[in-house]
Every structure is written in C-alpha cells, then in structure tokens.
Amino acid sequence: MEIFIFIVIIFYLLSTIGYFAYLFLQKDVFQQTGFYLLVAGFCCHTAAIGFRFIQSGHFPVNNLHEVLSIVGWTIAGVFLVFQYRFQLKVLGVYAAPLVSIVMVIAAKFPNAPHQMNNILNNLWLVVHVVAVFIGEASFALACGVGLLYLLQEHAIKSKKHGFFFRRLPSLELLDTTGYACILTGFAMLTFGLIAGFVYAKAVWGRFWSWDPKEIWSGITWLLYAALLHQRLTVGWRGRRAAIMAIIGFAIILFTFLGVNFLLQGHHGEFTKL
Amino acid sequence: MLDIVLMGLNHKTAPVTLRECLAFSEDETSVALKVFQESPAITEAMLISTCNRVEVLMATRDTSNAADTVKVFFSEFKNLPVSEFEKSLYIHEGDNAVRHVFRVASSLDSMVVGEPQILGQIKTAYQIAISKKTSGVLLNKLLHRTFFVAKRVRSETGIGDHAVSISYAAVELGRKIFGTFEGKKVLLIGAGEMAELAVEHLIRNRAGDILVANRTFKNGVALARRFKGQAIRFEEITGFLEHVDIIISSTGSPDYVVTRDQVKGIIRRRRNRPLFFIDIAVPRDIDPGINRLTNSYVYDIDDLKGIVDENMEDRNREAIKGERIVDEAVISFRHWFESLDVIPTIVELRNKMEDIAKGEIKKTLQTLKHLSNDDHEAIGRMTNAMIKKILHDPTLLLKSNGHHQNKSVYLDATRKLFKLDE
Numbered sequence: 001m002e003i004f005i006f007i008v009i010i011f012y013l014l015s016t017i018g019y020f021a022y023l024f025l026q027k028d029v030f031q032q033t034g035f036y037l038l039v040a041g042f043c044c045h046t047a048a049i050g051f052r053f054i055q056s057g058h059f060p061v062n063n064l065h066e067v068l069s070i071v072g073w074t075i076a077g078v079f080l081v082f083q084y085r086f087q088l089k090v091l092g093v094y095a096a097p098l099v100s101i102v103m104v105i106a107a108k109f110p111n112a113p114h115q116m117n118n119i120l121n122n123l124w125l126v127v128h129v130v131a132v133f134i135g136e137a138s139f140a141l142a143c144g145v146g147l148l149y150l151l152q153e154h155a156i157k158s159k160k161h162g163f164f165f166r167r168l169p170s171l172e173l174l175d176t177t178g179y180a181c182i183l184t185g186f187a188m189l190t191f192g193l194i195a196g197f198v199y200a201k202a203v204w205g206r207f208w209s210w211d212p213k214e215i216w217s218g219i220t221w222l223l224y225a226a227l228l229h230q231r232l233t234v235g236w237r238g239r240r241a242a243i244m245a246i247i248g249f250a251i252i253l254f255t256f257l258g259v260n261f262l263l264q265g266h267h268g269e270f271t272k273l
Numbered sequence: 274m275l276d277i278v279l280m281g282l283n284h285k286t287a288p289v290t291l292r293e294c295l296a297f298s299e300d301e302t303s304v305a306l307k308v309f310q311e312s313p314a315i316t317e318a319m320l321i322s323t324c325n326r327v328e329v330l331m332a333t334r335d336t337s338n339a340a341d342t343v344k345v346f347f348s349e350f351k352n353l354p355v356s357e358f359e360k361s362l363y364i365h366e367g368d369n370a371v372r373h374v375f376r377v378a379s380s381l382d383s384m385v386v387g388e389p390q391i392l393g394q395i396k397t398a399y400q401i402a403i404s405k406k407t408s409g410v411l412l413n414k415l416l417h418r419t420f421f422v423a424k425r426v427r428s429e430t431g432i433g434d435h436a437v438s439i440s441y442a443a444v445e446l447g448r449k450i451f452g453t454f455e456g457k458k459v460l461l462i463g464a465g466e467m468a469e470l471a472v473e474h475l476i477r478n479r480a481g482d483i484l485v486a487n488r489t490f491k492n493g494v495a496l497a498r499r500f501k502g503q504a505i506r507f508e509e510i511t512g513f514l515e516h517v518d519i520i521i522s523s524t525g526s527p528d529y530v531v532t533r534d535q536v537k538g539i540i541r542r543r544r545n546r547p548l549f550f551i552d553i554a555v556p557r558d559i560d561p562g563i564n565r566l567t568n569s570y571v572y573d574i575d576d577l578k579g580i581v582d583e584n585m586e587d588r589n590r591e592a593i594k595g596e597r598i599v600d601e602a603v604i605s606f607r608h609w610f611e612s613l614d615v616i617p618t619i620v621e622l623r624n625k626m627e628d629i630a631k632g633e634i635k636k637t638l639q640t641l642k643h644l645s646n647d648d649h650e651a652i653g654r655m656t657n658a659m660i661k662k663i664l665h666d667p668t669l670l671l672k673s674n675g676h677h678q679n680k681s682v683y684l685d686a687t688r689k690l691f692k693l694d695e
Contacts, residue, residue: 157570161580169452170450170451171450171547172450234545235545236545237545240567
C-alpha cells in the first residue's frame with residue numbers, strides 16, 4: 001500500500017518536472033511527457049484507491065491521509081479532463097505541483113486503519129464526497145487559471161512583456177477556461193451538497209444541522225453563485241472574475257482545513273489524524 | 274578544378290542609390306545569364322537581385338577572369354563606370370561563397386534578420402538560371418542544399434518568430450488579448466499607411482466587420498470600400514465604441530479623439546468585453562488613461578516600437594543558432610565538393626569493383642572443390658585483369674582535362690551510377 005502511494009507521488013513529481021521544463025524551454029515534448037506522466041500517476045492512484053476500497057469494504061475517507069489522497073486524485077482527474085478539453089497546456093505548471101504537494105502531505109500522515117464506522121457505508125455519502133471534491137478541484141483549477149490571467153493581464157497592461165507574456169495564452173482563452181472551471185465546480189458542488197442533505201436526513205434525521213463545515217460550505221456556494229450570477233447578468237469577466245475565483249478558493253481552503261482543525265463538528269470525524 | 278565564387282554588393286556595402294542603379298529585373302537577369310554563359314571563364318552562373326542586394330553566384334575555373342567579366346558586363350549594361358561600384362563589391366570563394374549563400378537564404382544576412390521573402394527571391398533567381406540552362410551540377414547541388422539549410426534555420430531557431438513591424442506587432446498583441454480575431458469588429462479612425470496595414474493584417478486573420486471613421490466622410494467611404502467595410506461619421510464614434518473590439522487610430526488631431534470618460538461609460542454596456550486600442554498617431558489620439566480602465570488596453574506607437582525592438586533583439590540572439598547550422602552545412606557541402614575530385618572517385622570505383630569480384634569468387638570457389646591453389650590464383654588474376662580493362666576507358670575519360678567542358682558532371686554521374694556516396 002505504502003509503496004503504491006510512493007509510486008504515485010513519483011509519477012506526479014516527474015510530471016511536475018516535465019511541466020516546468022516546458023515552461024522554461026518551451027518544447028512541446030516536455031508538456032506531452034508531463035501530461036502522460038500525470039495520466040500514469042492518475043491511473044496508479046485510481047488503482048490504489050480502488051484497492052483500498054475493496055480491502056476495507058468502505059469508501060476510503062476515514063482519516064486525513066485518505067481524504068487528502070482523494071483530494072489529490074480529484075484534482076489530477078479534473079485537470080486531465082480540462083487539459084484535454086481546452087488545451088491550456090501551461091496550466092499543468094499549476095496543477096501538477098499542486099497535486100504533488102497534496103500527495104506528499106497525505107503521505108506524511110499515518111494511514112492507520114480507523115475504527116470501522118457504519119455510517120460510511122452509504123451510496124449517498126460516496127456521491128456527496130466525490131461530487132464535492134470534484135467541485136472543489138474545479139475551483140482549485142479556476143484559482144490557478146485566475147492567477148495566470150492576472151499575470152498575463154498585468155504583462156499586457158504594464159507593457160512589460162517578460163517571461164510569462166510569451167508563455168501564457170490569450171486572455172480570452174484563460175477567461176473562458178476559468179469560467180468553465182467555475183461552472184463545472186458550481187454544478188458539482190450543488191449536486192454534492194444535495195447528496196449531503198439526503199444523506200444527513202437518512203443518518204441524523206435532518207437536512208441541516210448548523211455544523212461549521214455546513215455553514216462555510218453554504219458561504220462558498222453563495223459566493224460562487226453570486227459570481228456566476230454577475231457574469232450572466234452584467235458580464236463580470238476578466239480581471240474581476242479572476243480575483244473572485246482566487247478569493248473563492250481561499251475560502252474553500254479555509255472550509256476544508258480551518259474548520260476541521262479550529263472548529264468542531266461532525267465533519268471532523270473524517271479528518272482525524 | 275572548378276570553384277564556387279560569389280560576387281556582389283548588398284545593403285551593408287552599397288548605398289541604396291547604387292543598389293538601385295545595379296538592380297536587375299527578371300528579363301534583365303535572363304539577358305545577363307546569357308552573357309555569362311557565353312563567357313569562357315564562367316561555367317555556371319546565377320544572378321540574385323533584390324532591393325537589398327545584387328549578387329552573381331558562379332562556378333568558374335578562373336576567378337579573376339570571371340570577376341572581370343561580371344564587372345565589365347555590369348558597367349556596360351547599366352552604363353556605370355566600374356570605379357563607381359568596384360569598392361562596394363565583395364568576392365567570396367569556395368567555403369566562404371557557400372557560407373554566404375547559406376546565410377543569405379536563411380535570412381541571416383538580411384537587413385531585417387529573419388524576414389521571409391529572401392528565400393522566395395532566391396528560388397525565383399534559381400528558376401531563371403534553370404530555364405536559361407546556366408546552372409549545372411555544382412550550382413544545382415549548392416542551391417538544393419541552400420533551400421534545405423534555410424528551411425532548417427527557420428524551423429529550428431526562432432529567427433522568424435515575433436513581429437518586427439509596428440503593424441504586425443499590434444496584431445500579435447491583439448492575439449494575446451482575443452485569442453482569435455474571428456468575429457471581432459475593427460474601427461479605423463483616420464487613415465495612414467501603418468494603420469491601414471494593421472487593418473489588412475487583421476482582415477487576413479479573419480477579423481469581422483470593418484468600420485471606418487474619417488473627419489472627411491467622403492475619404493472614409495473610399496477607404497471603407499477598400500476594406501469592404503462601412504464608413505461612419507466622426508461624431509458617431511462614441512456610439513460605436515459599444516460594438517467594436519479593436520480600435521486603430523491614426524489622425525492628425527491635436528487632442529484626444531477618444532477620452533477616458535467616453536470609454537468609461539461604455540464598459541458596462543459592453544458587458545466588460547475587452548477593448549483594444551492601437552494608437553498610431555502623434556500626437557496621440559487615445560487618452561492613455563483608458564489603459565487603467567478594466568478590460569481596456571491601450572498601446573501607443575512608442576509601446577509598439579518597444580515591442581519591435583525587443584523582438585529584434587530576440588531574433589539576433591536566435592541568429593547565432595542559425596549561424597551554427599550554417600557552419601555545419603558548409604562543412605558537409607565541402608565533403609561533397611571534395612569528393613568530386615578525380616582521384617578519390619577512381620579509387621573508390623576500383624575498390625567497389627574489387628569487393629564485388631572478391632565476394633563472387635569466394636561464392637563460386639565454394640562449389641568448385643576440385644580446383645587447386647594455382648587454379649584459384651589464375652581465376653583471381655583473370656578477374657583483376659577484367660576490372661582493369663573495364664575501368665580503363667572510364668578512368669581515362671575522368672582523368673583527361675579539356676576533352677569535355679565540365680568534369681564535375683561526369684564525376685557526379687559516376688558517383689551516382691555506382692552509388693559511391695553510400
């Protein structure tokens with residue numbers, strides 16, 4: 001098991017190196033290598049998680065190690081889909097190291113099998129977790145795209161065409177990709193939250209229990225809803241949309257980590273050390 | 274022995290007035306080639322004439338005689354005393370001539386390094402030489418190598434990347450904002466060479482509707498017709514800002530034609546779609562304050578010049594890589610050239626024959642076990658004699674001087690017939 005995760009991390013790290021080589025040397029072959037290494041890593045990762053699932057008999061979100069592993073897995077998967085769809089090659093420079101870091105942190109935490117918890121054996125829970133994580137992975141990418149947008153826009157506005165100007169794509173492509181990320185993220189988050197409500201109703205008998213994580217997830221949802229609303233009505237795009245994508249992801253990070261460690265609630269169960 | 278010689282002048286050695294006087298049209302080039310063909314000193318010839326250079330590339334046995342022929346011809350044909358242009362002429366021989374041709378075709382010797390036209394011009398010049406039958410084995414090989422080298426330099430270095438003209442730099446910049454120009458509307462305010470060129474670039478890149486605003490409506494209509502666009506009145510500009518994406522301005526107006534307040538009010542109505550202003554006018558037409566508004570970008574002529582300078586530096590850096598490719602090619606061309614020499618060809622030819630004979634004897638003797646050692650030697654002697662007799666006449670022909678005009682044709686044919694180059 002440990003060795004499996006180790007191999008996955010090696011793949012992700014090599015992919016990161018590939019993407020950075022692409023960034024600096026601008027040879028397409030590095031980008032392709034990076035992409036395929038990430039695909040390889042993702043396949044191993046999928047196998048590792050699947051193995052874990054079968055071995056323990058329940059969805060592996062039992063401790064912080066497993067949760068982070070799922071986070072890395074969804075970011076890698078969502079990135080691969082977006083890369084395939086939008087050909088935003090340079091985004092790998094953000095996604096590959098992000099996945100690597102998440103996995104390295106995951107590996108740092110002990111992976112002791114937690115006491116079996118029956119509430120984890122529910123389809124709604126699996127849907128809830130996977131959908132929310134895919135949504136949040138999309139938001140993570142939207143944040144990365146937003147950062148690239150700000151870099152590129154700064155280069156164009158300040159008329160200093162340095163390192164990034166040549167390497168980054170057009171503002172238009174960055175903007176549409178970011179929008180697609182947020183749209184996907186929002187749809188998945190909404191779906192995931194609904195699944196969570198259904199599950200909560202089944203387990204605790206109520207949809208909403210004012211758990212801190214629930215509150216912060218609600219805030220996140222409202223923020224992205226506002227962003228999408230503004231885009232559709234008055235055409236919030238470009239710089240402002242990029243900044244909002246970054247702020248939104250900061251709040252998600254807080255919801256994910258801060259709430260777990262600083263505040264109490266029933267979600268804390270899943271991220272115990 | 275034939276040698277490759279290049280003689281000519283270019284933008285570095287001769288002022289434009291002189292280059293103008295010596296420029297050759299295509300018809301004149303044909304005439305010149307005919308004259309060179311008749312000269313006993315020149316075996317093969319080709320003439321390259323562009324606005325930046327006039328060069329004669331030739332294969333000759335007698336460099337100084339050939340050079341004089343060309344000089345005299347230039348002087349008579351163009352009615353110019355030799356002393357007028359002699360100082361501007363350069364003469365390259367052998368490797369240096371080869372290197373020069375490679376560098377010119379790869380656009381390393383151009384006024385604007387990396388400009389793509391020169392290769393086409395050389396191809397045309399070569400076509401003329403072929404049609405006049407003034408190019409032979411040497412020039413054919415050299416030119417084919419040249420096209421190959423030029424292509425390599427272009428694809429393996431960034432020598433042709435990034436715009437080095439103001440109007441093209443603006444278009445490239447637009448691509449970083451919009452990605453593609455498809456469906457993007459362009460508004461041209463005023464008129465002017467650079468501005469119109471930029472519009473043409475945009476049209477070629479599939480930009481959408483073109484609008485033209487001019488203080489004199491009639492002029493605007495004429496210009497709009499050229500771009501298959503629509504003319505609008507100068508006072509209507511504000512209203513149209515809502516619909517266009519790229520604004521190119523080049524008027525003689527002393528004040529700003531488009532002000533910050535004008536644009537500010539319109540951004541919301543545009544639903545924040547980006548606006549790109551290209552200001553080619555001096556004094557400026559577009560309020561630079563617009564650049565600080567959200568999703569609006571303003572580039573004036575100095576900004577664009579800055580980009581062009583930067584790109585130029587980039588090209589010069591890339592040119593160093595190009596020089597390395599050229600150096601390699603010069604060396605490999607010299608190998609081929611040297612192989613055209615008679616002795617090595619004859620030796621290689623004999624070696625090849627002997628190898629074949631040896632192989633066949635070995636095969637045959639394996640089946641004829643009853644033969645004695647003396648018999649073996651006799652068969653060996655016989656095959657050697659046959660090789661000698663077979664090669665006698667070809668060797669004589671290759672070695673003889675003067676019997677035929679161009680020895681390299683025969684050498685090249687021999688090497689090809691017997692596949693000696695593999």
